[in-house]
Amino acid sequence: MYEQISHSLLNEILDELKPHIRRRDLRHFYTRLGANFYAIHSLFHLLYGNRDDFKAKMLNLVEVMANQYIQRNDELKQLDVEREKDHNWFLSQKWVGMALYTEGFTGNLVSMKSRLSYLQELGINMVHLMPILDCPQGASDGGYAVSNFRNVDGRVGSMEDLESLGASMRKRDILLALDVVVNHTSNEHEWAQKAQTGDPKYQDYYHVFDNRDIPDMFEETMPEIFPETAPGNFTWDETMEKWVMTVFNHYQWDLDYSNPTVFIEMLDIILFWANKGADIVRLDAVAFLWKKIGTTCQNEREAHLILQLMKDCCQVTAPGVLFIAEAIVAPVEITKYFGEDAVIAKECEIAYNATFMALLWDAVATRNTLLLNRGIKSLPEKLDRATWLNYVRCHDDIGLGFDDRDILLAGYDPQAHRRFLIDYFTGAYVDSIARGFPFGQNKKTGDARISGSLASLVGLEAALAQGDQEAIDRAIKLILLLHSVIFSFGGIPLLHYGDEIGTLNDYSFLQDEHKKDDNRWIHRPKIDWKKAQLRQQHGSIEQRIFDGLKRMIATRKRIPAFADFNNRELLEVTNSHLFVFQRIHPEQPTNSILVVANFDANPQYLDMHDLGGHIRPQYSQVRDLYSGESPAMFKKQLVVPPYRFYWLISQQPEAVV
Ligand code: GLC
Numbered sequence: 001m002y003e004q005i006s007h008s009l010l011n012e013i014l015d016e017l018k019p020h021i022r023r024r025d026l027r028h029f030y031t032r033l034g035a036n037f038y039a040i041h042s043l044f045h046l047l048y049g050n051r052d053d054f055k056a057k058m059l060n061l062v063e064v065m066a067n068q069y070i071q072r073n074d075e076l077k078q079l080d081v082e083r084e085k086d087h088n089w090f091l092s093q094k095w096v097g098m099a100l101y102t103e104g105f106t107g108n109l110v111s112m113k114s115r116l117s118y119l120q121e122l123g124i125n126m127v128h129l130m131p132i133l134d135c136p137q138g139a140s141d142g143g144y145a146v147s148n149f150r151n152v153d154g155r156v157g158s159m160e161d162l163e164s165l166g167a168s169m170r171k172r173d174i175l176l177a178l179d180v181v182v183n184h185t186s187n188e189h190e191w192a193q194k195a196q197t198g199d200p201k202y203q204d205y206y207h208v209f210d211n212r213d214i215p216d217m218f219e220e221t222m223p224e225i226f227p228e229t230a231p232g233n234f235t236w237d238e239t240m241e242k243w244v245m246t247v248f249n250h251y252q253w254d255l256d257y258s259n260p261t262v263f264i265e266m267l268d269i270i271l272f273w274a275n276k277g278a279d280i281v282r283l284d285a286v287a288f289l290w291k292k293i294g295t296t297c298q299n300e301r302e303a304h305l306i307l308q309l310m311k312d313c314c315q316v317t318a319p320g321v322l323f324i325a326e327a328i329v330a331p332v333e334i335t336k337y338f339g340e341d342a343v344i345a346k347e348c349e350i351a352y353n354a355t356f357m358a359l360l361w362d363a364v365a366t367r368n369t370l371l372l373n374r375g376i377k378s379l380p381e382k383l384d385r386a387t388w389l390n391y392v393r394c395h396d397d398i399g400l401g402f403d404d405r406d407i408l409l410a411g412y413d414p415q416a417h418r419r420f421l422i423d424y425f426t427g428a429y430v431d432s433i434a435r436g437f438p439f440g441q442n443k444k445t446g447d448a449r450i451s452g453s454l455a456s457l458v459g460l461e462a463a464l465a466q467g468d469q470e471a472i473d474r475a476i477k478l479i480l481l482l483h484s485v486i487f488s489f490g491g492i493p494l495l496h497y498g499d500e501i502g503t504l505n506d507y508s509f510l511q512d513e514h515k516k517d518d519n520r521w522i523h524r525p526k527i528d529w530k531k532a533q534l535r536q537q538h539g540s541i542e543q544r545i546f547d548g549l550k551r552m553i554a555t556r557k558r559i560p561a562f563a564d565f566n567n568r569e570l571l572e573v574t575n576s577h578l579f580v581f582q583r584i585h586p587e588q589p590t591n592s593i594l595v596v597a598n599f600d601a602n603p604q605y606l607d608m609h610d611l612g613g614h615i616r617p618q619y620s621q622v623r624d625l626y627s628g629e630s631p632a633m634f635k636k637q638l639v640v641p642p643y644r645f646y647w648l649i650s651q652q653p654e655a656v657v
Helices: 004-016 017-021 029-047 053-072 074-085 109-114 116-122 159-170 190-196 213-219 260-275 299-319 331-338 353-364 370-378 402-411 414-425 458-466 467-489 507-511 521-523 528-535 543-555
Strands: 097-100 126-129 148-152 176-180 185-186 234-235 241-246 250-254 282-283 322-325 338-341 350-352 387-390 437-439 450-452 492-496 569-572 579-583 593-598 604-607 622-624 637-640 647-651
Touching: 004 029, 004 053, 004 116, 017 053, 029 053, 029 074, 029 260, 029 299, 053 260, 053 299, 053 593, 053 622, 097 176, 097 234, 097 282, 109 116, 109 159, 116 543, 126 260, 126 282, 126 492, 148 260, 159 176, 176 260, 185 190, 213 234, 241 250, 241 338, 260 282, 299 322, 299 331, 299 338, 322 331, 331 338, 331 353, 331 370, 350 437, 353 370, 353 387, 353 414, 370 402, 370 569, 414 450, 450 521, 458 467, 467 492, 467 543, 467 593, 507 521, 528 543, 579 604, 593 637, 637 647
Parallel strands: 097 126, 097 492, 126 176, 176 282, 282 322, 322 350, 350 387, 387 492
Antiparallel strands: 185 250, 234 241, 437 450, 569 579, 579 593, 593 647, 604 637, 622 647
C-alpha cells in the first residue's frame, strides 16, 4: 500500500542506511520492504509511536532486516522465491512432522543425522528439534530458559553440527523447525546478568520493580502457570534487590515488549535462525507477550500486534520461513494467532490445535464424541493460507482447555466432568487403566492438567503389567485411531517422538534433582533403540504401531483431499461413539473422503441416512483407503469395529485415489 507518511519515512531511512547496506544488491529486499513498509510502520507506530526515539528505532529495525538479508545465503534466498510462487506449499497433505528432544532421541546432533533414515522410513518430513540452545546446567524447563540465543548447547553439539544436520535434512526434503523462546530468557542470559549488575538499559528489557506494589496489582488477575513448583508471577532477585516478573519458573524472566529494543533484538534472533536454515520457527508462549495490570496478561491485543510485526518483518528478509504459534489458550483465542487476515494482518501460518488434542482425549475417556463434536463446532473458522498443527501428545501436559459451555451442551456438569477426566487419566477412576499423573494442580482453583506418555495413557503400561492381551490390543488400536484422526483432519500432523513405537512412561526423571518436580519429563523419554528395532519383528507391539502409522502416513500423502484448504465438513450422526467428517476434494468431489472413527470398545454402526441426501449417494459403495478393504455394510448401516477407523472413498468408477 502507498501512503505518503510512511513512504517519505522510508525514503529518509534509505538515505540514512550505512554505506555497506546501500552498496549491496538488495533488489528483492527493497521490493518486499516497499510492499510491507506501510504495515511495518503502522504497527511499529501503534506500539512505540509515543517515544522520542521512535524514528531512530525504526531505522534500527530496517538495518536489522537489511543486515540479515545480506547474511542470508543464496540457496535460502532461492527457496524464498520458490515459496513465494507456491505460497500454499505448506498446506499440502505431503507434510508429516515429529517433535523430539535431540538428547532423548539419539543423544546429540551428530548422531541425529544417522537416524534421519529412521524418520524417513516412517514418512516424517518435518522435524521440530526441541530447544537446543545454551541454557542453565541445572533446571532449564527443558531448554525453554535460554541463556544464549545464538549458541547451541554444548551437551547436544555445536553450531556446525546443527548446520550440517540441517543440510542433510534439506537434501532429504525434511523441513527443520526450531524454537525461538520469545517471551522470556533464563536468568543466566547476558541481558539478565547485566540487569542484575544494575545496568538500567538491561533492566528495561524486563519487568523489574522495587517493591511489591505493582506486582501485587498484577497478581490480582494473573493465573499461575506452575502453581506447585513456581507459585506467583514474580521473583525476588537478591543481587538486584528488586522483583522481576517470572510467569513460568523463577529462573525464566519475562521480556518487556513495550521496549522497542527488545522487539528488535528478538526479531534479529528470529532472522538469525532463519538464516541458519530453519524452515519453520516455533514461537514459544506467544499468548504472554504483553502484560497489562488488571488482565490475565494473556492474549492482549498488543501481543497480536507484535506477532503481526514480526511476520511482516520476516517476510521482508526471509519470506519462505513459517511461524508456528504456541498458544495453548481458550479455543476462541487460539485461532486469533493466525491473524485477522491472510494478507494484511497475518501472524503465524501454523498454530497448535490444542483444543482438538484435548477433545480427542475426552473422547478416549468417555468413549463417545459428544464433546468432541461440540468443541469442534465451536472452534472459530480459521483463515485461508493458515493451518493447524494437529497432535495427540507433545512434550507438555494435557490441559483440559475446552469451554465449560460446550461441556454443558454435551450434557455434562463442567466441574464434575473435568474431575472425571483427571481421575480417568490418572487411573483413579474404577474403570480406567490409564497411567497418567496430575500436573500443575492448583489447590485454590481445583484445576489440574495431565502428564503421561500416549501409550501409558491409553492403557498399554497397565495392560503389559497385567499380561492382558486384549487390553494390549485395545491400546494399540487406540494409538492408531487417534493418529488416524490427526492425519485426516486437515493440518500438519505432529507426532511426539517415541509414540511411534509405543513408548511407556519413563520414570527415570525422578532420580534427577532438576527434573523430579516436573512430571512432564515422564513423557520425554530416552529412546531405546533396541526396542525400536523390534519394529521389524512381525507381531511385536512396536511393529504393529510403527507399521500402522507408516502405512497411514503413506496413504495420507496420496490423498489430495487431505490437504488443508478448509475443506472439511463435520457430520453429526446419531451414533455418539462415532466421529465422522468429510474431506472434500477441491476439484474432484468424487474423490472426497469420508472419515469414520469409532471411539468405543464395542462395534458400532453408522446409519448412512445420517449423512444427509447431499453426501449419502456418493458413499453407497465404499472402500477404505487405509486397509484397502470394503467394510461390511448391512442395508444402509456401515459396521465399524471397536476403535477402528475408515478413510472411505466412493467405489464409483470416477474415484481414482
Ligand atoms: C511453552 C513450552 C513449555 C514451557 C513454556 C515456558 O509452553 O511448550 O514446555 O514450559 O513454554 O517456556
